[in-house]
Structure formats: C-alpha cells, structure tokens
Amino acid sequence: MFAWPDPFVWRAFFAAVGLAVVAAPLGCIVVWRRMSYVGETLSQAGLLGVALGLAANVNLTLAVILAAMAAAGMLTLLGRQKMVPLDSALGLMHHATLALGIAAISLVKGPGIDLMSYLFGDVFAVTETDLVWIYVGGAVVMAATVYLWKPLVRLSLHEDLATAEGINPRLPRAAFDFLLAVVIAVAMKIVGVLLVMAFLVVPAVAARPLSATPERMAVIAAGAAIFGVILGLWLSLSSDVPGGPSIVIALCTIAAISLLAGSRRER
Amino acid sequence: MRGMRGAPQGLRRRSFLSALDEQGKPSPDDAATCSCGHHHGHHPERIDVGIVPDALISARGLSMTHGGREVLSDVDLDVRRGEIVTLIGPNGAGKTTLVRLLLGIEQPTHGRIVKPASTRIGYVPQRFDVDSTIPMTVGAFLALGANVTKNDIKAALDEAGALRTLDQQLSKLSGGETQRVLIARALLRRPNLLILDEPASGVDFTGEAELYDLIGRLRDRHDLGVLLVSHDLHVVMARSDRVICLNGHVCCSGKPEDVSQHAAYARIFGPHAATALGVYRHHHDHQHDLTGEARPLDEPAPPGRGS
Numbered sequence: 001m002f003a004w005p006d007p008f009v010w011r012a013f014f015a016a017v018g019l020a021v022v023a024a025p026l027g028c029i030v031v032w033r034r035m036s037y038v039g040e041t042l043s044q045a046g047l048l049g050v051a052l053g054l055a056a057n058v059n060l061t062l063a064v065i066l067a068a069m070a071a072a073g074m075l076t077l078l079g080r081q082k083m084v085p086l087d088s089a090l091g092l093m094h095h096a097t098l099a100l101g102i103a104a105i106s107l108v109k110g111p112g113i114d115l116m117s118y119l120f121g122d123v124f125a126v127t128e129t130d131l132v133w134i135y136v137g138g139a140v141v142m143a144a145t146v147y148l149w150k151p152l153v154r155l156s157l158h159e160d161l162a163t164a165e166g167i168n169p170r171l172p173r174a175a176f177d178f179l180l181a182v183v184i185a186v187a188m189k190i191v192g193v194l195l196v197m198a199f200l201v202v203p204a205v206a207a208r209p210l211s212a213t214p215e216r217m218a219v220i221a222a223g224a225a226i227f228g229v230i231l232g233l234w235l236s237l238s239s240d241v242p243g244g245p246s247i248v249i250a251l252c253t254i255a256a257i258s259l260l261a262g263s264r265r266e267r
Numbered sequence: 268m269r270g271m272r273g274a275p276q277g278l279r280r281r282s283f284l285s286a287l288d289e290q291g292k293p294s295p296d297d298a299a300t301c302s303c304g305h306h307h308g309h310h311p312e313r314i315d316v317g318i319v320p321d322a323l324i325s326a327r328g329l330s331m332t333h334g335g336r337e338v339l340s341d342v343d344l345d346v347r348r349g350e351i352v353t354l355i356g357p358n359g360a361g362k363t364t365l366v367r368l369l370l371g372i373e374q375p376t377h378g379r380i381v382k383p384a385s386t387r388i389g390y391v392p393q394r395f396d397v398d399s400t401i402p403m404t405v406g407a408f409l410a411l412g413a414n415v416t417k418n419d420i421k422a423a424l425d426e427a428g429a430l431r432t433l434d435q436q437l438s439k440l441s442g443g444e445t446q447r448v449l450i451a452r453a454l455l456r457r458p459n460l461l462i463l464d465e466p467a468s469g470v471d472f473t474g475e476a477e478l479y480d481l482i483g484r485l486r487d488r489h490d491l492g493v494l495l496v497s498h499d500l501h502v503v504m505a506r507s508d509r510v511i512c513l514n515g516h517v518c519c520s521g522k523p524e525d526v527s528q529h530a531a532y533a534r535i536f537g538p539h540a541a542t543a544l545g546v547y548r549h550h551h552d553h554q555h556d557l558t559g560e561a562r563p564l565d566e567p568a569p570p571g572r573g574s
Binding site for chain 2: 031032150151153154156157158160161162163164165167208211212213214216217
C-alpha cells in the first residue's frame with residue numbers, strides 16, 4: 001500500500017532536513033549560552049521584519065535578517081542596564097516584538113498575506129527556489145559555523161579564560177547573532193516565527209544526554225533533527241496536522257525520551 | 268618600609284625598553300610607593316619609572332573605575348622569573364580586577380602594563396563552574412584550541428597530578444581536580460608566567476596545601492614566575508617570595524614575614540593575622556594526596572618548600 005510521495009512532500013522533506021542539519025550546531029551553542037529566549041525574541045522580531053519588508057517592498061528574507069539583527073543589538077543594550085534582570089528585559093522585548101509584528105502585519109495586510117503562515121509556517125508550500133536558497137544559504141552558514149566553532153565553544157565554556165587566551169569575544173558573538181538571524185529567516189517559512197527556536201533548541205536538548213563532547217552533541221543533534229523531520233512529516237500527512245507543528249511535536253517527543261533515558265542512566 | 272618594596276633597589280634602574288627610555292625618569296621619591304593604608308591619589312608622573320628589567324610583567328600606576336567607583340588606584344606590580352608573588356586582600360579589594368587588567372581582558376582607566384614579547388601567560392581562572400549542559404571530557408577540553416598531541420595532554424595532566432581525569436566529564440570533577448585540570452591547560456601553553464586567581468577556592472584545607480605544593484614544584488621545575496591571588500593567608504603566605512597586600516591600592520608589600528608584621532596588614536586582616544605564618548609552620552609527618560589519603564613524607568615531596 002506504499003505510494004511514492006508527491007513532489008511537494010519531497011520538497012518539504014529536503015527543506016526541513018537541510019534546515020535541521022544547519023540549525024543543529026547553532027542550536028547547541030544557543031543551549032550552552034542559555035540563549036533560548038534571546039533566539040525566541042530574535043525570531044519574533046522577524047515578524048516585524050516581514051511587515052516592514054512588505055510595506056517597503058523589499059526581499060522578505062533580507063528584511064527578517066535585518067529585523068533580527070536589530071533586535072540582537074537592542075538586547076545587547078538592554079543587557080547593559082542593571083535596573084531589571086535580563087530575563088525580565090527579555091520578556092519585555094519578546095512580547096513587544098510579537099505584538100508589534102502582528103499589529104504591523106495586520107496594518108499592511110493585503111491580498112495573499114496570511115498571518116498564520118508567518119506564525120506557524122507552511123513546510124508543504126516550499127518551492128524549488130526556496131530549496132535552492134535553503135541549500136546555498138545553508139552551505140554558507142555551515143561553513144561559517146565550522147570556522148567559528150572552536151572560539152564559540154571556548155567562549156561558552158569560560159569567557160574570561162578564552163579572552164585571556166587571546167580570543168576577542170566580540171567578533172564570534174556578533175557573527176553568531178548574524179548566523180542565527182539567517183537561520184531564523186530561512187526557517188520561518190518552514191516552521192514559522194513561533195516555532196523556529198524549537199528547531200534549534202529541541203534537537204540539541206535531545207542530543208545532550210547522548211554526548212560526551214561538543215562536536216558529538218552537534219552531530220547527534222543533527223541526526224535527531226532529521227529523525228524528527230521524517231517522523232513529523234509522516235504524522236502531518238497521515239493525520240492532517242499542519243507540517244511545522246507536527247515536526248516540532250516529533251522533535252519534542254524524541255527529546256523527552258532522550259532526557260528520560262539520560263536521567264535514568266545518571267541514577 | 269621602603270625596604271619592603273619587592274624590587275631590590277639595584278634593579279630599579281631606568282627602563283630597559285627603548286620606547287620607555289625617552290620618558291623614563293628616575294623615580295622622584297619612593298615615598299609614594301608605600302602608602303600605609305591611606306589613599307594617595309594618582310601619580311601619572313611615576314608611570315614607566317623604575318620598570319624592573321627582568322620582569323615578566325610590570326604594571327605601573329594602574330587605576331580602574333567601574334561605574335563611578337574607583338576599584339583600583341595607582342597600583343604597581345612586577346613579577347619576575349622564578350618568584351611567587353601573592354596578592355592578598357579582603358573581598359572587593361580589586362584583586363580579580365587587577366588580574367583581568369594584567370591579562371588584557373579589561374583596559375585600565377589609567378596606567379600601563381609592560382610585558383616583554385617573550386612573556387607567555389598561563390591563566391587559571393577563579394571560578395570554573397562548568398555548565399553541565401556543555402558535554403566536555405577533560406581530554407577534549409585540553410585539546411580545544413591548542414596545538415597539542417595526545418602525549419602532550421597526558422604529560423601536562425600527569426604533571427598537574429590529574430592524569431586519571433583524562434576521560435572524565437569536566438562538569439563532574441571535584442574542586443581540586445578542576446583546578447589541576449586548569450593548571451594542566453595553562454601548562455600546555457608553555458608559559459613562563461602563571462597567573463592563578465584563588466586557586467584554592469572550592470578545595471579543602473589539605474587539598475589546598477597540596478595545590479600550593481604543586482605550584483611551588485612547577486615554579487622550581489620550569490623557573491616560572493607565579494602570581495597568586497588569595498584572600499586566605501595561612502597556607503599561601505609562607506610559600507610566597509613576595510606578598511602584596513591590596514585594598515584598592517597597594518597597602519604594603521614585601522617578604523611574607525615583613526608584611527605579616529605590617530600595621531596596614533593588621534588593620535585589614537585583624538590582629539590575629541600576624542600569627543598566620545606560625546599557624547602554618549608546624550611540623551608535618553605526613554602529606555595528603557589528591558584524594559585526601561595520607562602518604563608518608565618520603566614519597567616525592569616538593570624540595571625544601573612548604574611543610
């Protein structure tokens with residue numbers, strides 16, 4: 001009873017797998033640097049980027065990258081104030097960007113603009129042009145991640161030690177924010193702004209109990225993400241649940257099982 | 268009091284660095300260098316003066332302001348090959364800030380740091396609470412960002428007395444093991460200057476004595492200059508060649524015996540502190556290894572230092 005999947009299913013598969021592999025090592029660094037909510041805020045700033053891009057009639061991917069970078073800059077400034085703790089400042093930015101983004105999109109709303117597709121993405125609507133962008137952009141992001149990997153791991157481990165050993169923390173940090181913004185912009189089409197960070201963080205969480213070194217964690221995270229994509233797409237096609245949320249459900253299930261097994265082994 | 272300054276007068280001649288020679292004036296008077304507990308402000312004219320020729324690192328007139336508060340003011344410091352210099356002072360005295368300035372992590376508001384090109388620093392940071400979210404074996408950590416072979420790593424770990432941690436997770440190590448792994452990492456950089464910020468934090472008393480023995484041995488074997496930061500007097504002072512008592516500025520400095528008798532030192536650490544050396548210098552008939560187990564003294568012991 002096995003039917004060969006339609007081309008749109010293949011496109012969805014290759015897009016999600018490409019993204020999963022590129023996002024995995026970045027997701028590990030997000031977890032190590034406790035940046036989950038920073039990433040969350042950047043991806044929701046992407047929604048504002050979509051609105052501004054639509055209004056100004058510029059390339060939406062570019063607009064999202066710029067909006068996410070602007071949010072990263074704002075967060076850096078917010079991190080310098082000492083009046084409220086960083087998580088509260090993040091809460092402020094996080095909700096402000098989401099509310100502003102939704103308001104702005106509804107203001108520029110025209111024919112063919114679907115808010116839901118930006119919030120939750122539509123993996124089955126990926127075109128061949130999108131695929132080219134995902135793989136070309138993905139290759140560039142991957143190369144940059146490999147180049148920056150060791151400095152980023154050393155900074156995550158102990159910033160003062162890394163700095164004393166001669167690493168200038170500013171460059172890898174800024175470059176990392178940029179790479180994160182690019183991945184968010186590309187992933188938004190597939191899983192939407194609300195679920196983008198799940199694509200980065202959840203595979204890393206799943207990989208942690210199974211890893212002894214940072215490199216192994218990145219590789220296992222990529223494997224877990226590919227597995228989650230296959231499982232999620234199957235779930236979506238067989239039960240008529242939207243693609244993005246299905247993949248995230250599958251990823252979270254894998255992570256939960258891995259964590260449970262890991263904590264059992266610890267005991 | 269003047270005699271307590273670390274650098275012998277004979278060494279305090281004009282700067283050996285040509286760039287500094289143009290500005291190098293003889294020290295007007297050394298009175299300003301020993302300020303017995305009072306604030307004496309900034310002396311820009313003293314910068315570059317009296318740089319010790321064979322110093323691995325020299326600081327002159329360092330001041331640092333954090334958010335309007337002056338954390339360090341007019342601090343001079345030299346560390347030479349083969350000597351252990353200990354920085355003591357109460358919490359908030361600016362010890363860690365001074366170390367961060369020397370390491371180049373932060374830039375001083377005033378003053379300058381002179382470091383010959385040949386100086387290679389090995390740094391052991393104060394707190395190394397490795398986040399257990401980062402999986403990392405000791406071996407992988409020592410290889411990270413360093414051009415070293417597996418044998419180099421084993422040799423460095425062995426020298427630091429932590430070879431058995433090679434395949435363990437960094438986040439699972441005890442305080443003493445973590446310090447030894449960090450010392451191994453510093454050694455892999457082939458340093459001639461070792462800077463350790465509170466190396467004994469999170470280590471129990473016997474482990475602490477062992478750790479300072481190790482540092483003394485490394486100094487002897489590699490002719491290292493060592494700068495130690497500590498807020499704890501007992502174990503540290505007896506093994507130091509020079510002690511600098513810091514409380515925002517240099518209160519007093521000199522040989523441990525001299526500093527412990529100094530009025531500024533007693534003011535900061537209390538009248539009992541003067542007996543700190545006595546507390547430590549009792550006779551030991553055994554020593555403890557990394558696990559805390561007692562060993563007889565005839566096993567390899569540090570030559571002539573410590574207990």
